[in-house]
Amino acid sequence: xxxxxxxxxxxxxxxxxxxxxxxxxxxxxxxxxxxxxxxxxxxxxxxxxxxxxxxxxxxxxxxxxxxxxxxxxxxxxxxxxxxxxxxxxxxxxxxxxxxxxxxxxxxxxxxxxxxxxxxxxxxxxxxxxxxxxxxxxxxxxxxxxxxxxxxxxxxxxxxxxxxxxxxxxxxxxxxxxxxxxxxxxxxxxxxxxxxxxxxxxxxxxxxxxxxxxxxxxxxxxxxxxxxxxxxxxxxxxxxxxxxxxxxxxxxxxxxxxxxxxxxxxxxxxxxxxxxxxxxxxxxxxxxxxxxxxxxxxxxxxxxxxxxxxxxxxxx
Amino acid sequence: xxxxxxxxxxxxxxxxxxxxxxxxxxxxxxxxxxxxxxxxxxxxxxxxxxxxxxxxxxxxxxxxxxxxxxxxxxxxxxxxxxxxxxxxxxxxxxxxxxxxxxxxxxxxxxxxxxxxxxxxxxxxxxxxxxxxxxxxxxxxxxxxxxxxxxxxxxxxxxxxxxxxxxxxxxxxxxxxxxxxxxxxxxxxxxxxxxxxxxxxxxxxxxxxxxxxxxxxxxxxxxxxxxxxxxxxxxxxxxxxxxxxxxxxxxxxxxxxxxxxxx
Numbered sequence: 273x274x275x276x277x278x279x280x281x282x283x284x285x286x287x288x289x290x291x292x293x294x295x296x297x298x299x300x301x302x303x304x305x306x307x308x309x310x311x312x313x314x315x316x317x318x319x320x321x322x323x324x325x326x327x328x329x330x331x332x333x334x335x336x337x338x339x340x341x342x343x344x345x346x347x348x349x350x351x352x353x354x355x356x357x358x359x360x361x362x363x364x365x366x367x368x369x370x371x372x373x374x375x376x377x378x379x380x381x382x383x384x385x386x387x388x389x390x391x392x393x394x395x396x397x398x399x400x401x402x403x404x405x406x407x408x409x410x411x412x413x414x415x416x417x418x419x420x421x422x423x424x425x426x427x428x429x430x431x432x433x434x435x436x437x438x439x440x441x442x443x444x445x446x447x448x449x450x451x452x453x454x455x456x457x458x459x460x461x462x463x464x465x466x467x468x469x470x471x472x473x474x475x476x477x478x479x480x481x482x483x484x485x486x487x488x489x490x491x492x493x494x495x496x497x498x499x500x501x502x503x504x505x506x507x508x509x510x511x512x513x514x515x516x517x518x519x520x521x522x523x524x525x526x527x528x529x530x531x532x533x534x535x536x537x538x539x540x541x542x543x544x545x546x547x548x549x550x551x552x553x554x555x556x557x558x559x560x561x562x563x564x565x566x567x568x569x570x571x572x573x574x575x576x577x578x579x580x581x582x583x584x585x586x587x
Numbered sequence: 588x589x590x591x592x593x594x595x596x597x598x599x600x601x602x603x604x605x606x607x608x609x610x611x612x613x614x615x616x617x618x619x620x621x622x623x624x625x626x627x628x629x630x631x632x633x634x635x636x637x638x639x640x641x642x643x644x645x646x647x648x649x650x651x652x653x654x655x656x657x658x659x660x661x662x663x664x665x666x667x668x669x670x671x672x673x674x675x676x677x678x679x680x681x682x683x684x685x686x687x688x689x690x691x692x693x694x695x696x697x698x699x700x701x702x703x704x705x706x707x708x709x710x711x712x713x714x715x716x717x718x719x720x721x722x723x724x725x726x727x728x729x730x731x732x733x734x735x736x737x738x739x740x741x742x743x744x745x746x747x748x749x750x751x752x753x754x755x756x757x758x759x760x761x762x763x764x765x766x767x768x769x770x771x772x773x774x775x776x777x778x779x780x781x782x783x784x785x786x787x788x789x790x791x792x793x794x795x796x797x798x799x800x801x802x803x804x805x806x807x808x809x810x811x812x813x814x815x816x817x818x819x820x821x822x823x824x825x826x827x828x829x830x831x832x833x834x835x836x837x838x839x840x841x842x843x844x845x846x847x848x849x
Contacts, residue, residue, distance in 0.1 A: 320697055322849045346699040356691040358601040372593040373698050419699070 273298050274423055275319055280328030282314055289314040291479040297457055301449050303466035304459040306476030307574055312459045313353055316427055349416035353427040359401030363392055363411050367418050374419025382418060389444055390414045405432035427459045445469050463566040477577040490569045497572060498562035501531045501545055503554050512548040595708050602682050602712050610678060614671045615720040622728035668721050669805040672759045675717035677780045680763035683709060684776035693849040702844040718756045747815055751808040758804050758828040761835040768839055802827050
């Protein structure tokens with residue numbers, strides 16, 4: 273494992289950000305998701321030696337980042353949430369400096385190459401203070417990878433980016449992982465992004481990891497729960513589906529012409545929908561999961577946890 | 588070393604820019620002109636000089652054989668620059684407070700440097716520019732006046748005269764930096780530093796005739812300079828500001844490297 277946290281706790285005054293957090297991150301692309309205040313950024317800061325854990329053990333490349341932070345940071349590139357950069361420097365100048373900090377041989381070449389990778393070569397000679405929010409975000413990603421680190425930590429990498437730019441950045445992450453062997457830990461709220469790039473996902477809630485595994489493991493464990501069936505006559509279908517044993521809940525949205533179904537078995541549901549459509553002569557437009565696969569897992573896991581906390585059963 | 592030089596270069600370009608470097612340059616220029624213009628005050632030229640006499644002729648006549656006195660008085664010129672040092676150091680130290688509040692320090696401490704290295708670079712860039720500007724402006728002013736008076740400067744005396752200025756800078760720097768690290772906020776850092784630096788002097792002056800009244804700069808440094816002008820070197824006058832500076836800088840270093848959380 274590259275990063276390991278065991279029983280880590282951290283409080284800010286009376287607020288407990290982490291509660292005995294135990295997690296491990298290996299090579300590959302790992303996603304870290306969770307609601308606001310789940311402790312994701314605190315976890316990242318503790319992992320980088322920017323914060324000290326109140327209790328517990330933290331090991332990054334086998335080293336304690338609070339004690340051996342220098343050794344850890346030599347091998348890790350970071351994009352922080354809401355980063356701040358030297359505004360008077362140009363993007364190229366800044367990246368040349370960062371490359372030299374990591375001991376890169378040809379800093380100018382590497383800086384220009386990374387600017388091209390993140391699509392900022394057109395602004396290479398402009399001062400950073402003239403960059404838009406999206407450009408600053410791209411620069412942050414460039415800064416995280418310019419030192420050719422083994423491991424890259426990205427906190428909200430696609431914040432402030434338009435959909436096209438998001439897709440480009442995700443493609444870049446995949447390329448860097450596959451071609452250059454870089455590993456990533458990505459903290460984000462945009463779950464569909466993680467589905468595209470992550471080998472493994474950690475779901476945090478209330479300062480601890482409440483679910484983890486590969487995407488398929490999580491889907492198997494927590495199931496695809498909610499589906500939308502679109503058709504002009506939703507009520508007729510809803511009456512038929514409500515009696516099936518694998519269906520937990522059926523709701524009709526006549527205004528939008530759809531049936532919302534909570535079911536345990538996706539295959540059986542699809543089959544039942546089309547059988548009913550043939551039998552009742554209904555025109556089914558589509559059957560699809562209501563949310564993305566990871567979002568369904570996330571909603572179930574986090575929903576269960578927050579409900580547990582609300583009723584006093586949470587950890 | 589190459590990494591540290593790169594960091595120093597990047598931080599110098601970032602910190603020593605408009606308006607900080609312009610403020611320091613303007614203050615240093617003003618000080619130089621002030622010292623040259625008021626040579627009679629700082630060099631204790633006796634009254635009764637005939638009007639209309641050329642500056643050079645007056646100075647030569649009055650001070651030609653008093654090279655040591657010229658150098659001694661240089662110390663008073665450095666003391667007059669207390670305000671200069673306060674303004675410059677408070678402005679520079681507030682940059683550290685701003686970097687702590689905006690997240691820039693988090694960026695620096697996520698780069699492959701030891702915390703001690705980052706502290707060293709930031710402290711150097713805060714301490715050295717005003718100190719060098721102050722010494723340079725005094726050297727220029729002294730050189731101009733000494734040239735006009737045809738005086739030479741004894742290096743030993745020059746060293747003693749410059750000491751109060753250096754100690755003054757180190758003291759103000761350590762206080763401003765400590766407050767900046769503690770407050771982590773630009774406005775709070777500026778206000779608290781000014782309040783402390785002027786408030787402590789004002790409060791101690793209230794203890795008239797007590798030795799405590801000359802415990803901290805600028806009072807203790809004035810005492811040093813006056814004694815030096817009379818041919819005595821009061822090393823003990825420098826002890827308290829030096830001890831306070833050393834203590835504050837040690838605390839700052841350990842706080843920054845061992846306890847600072849971002």
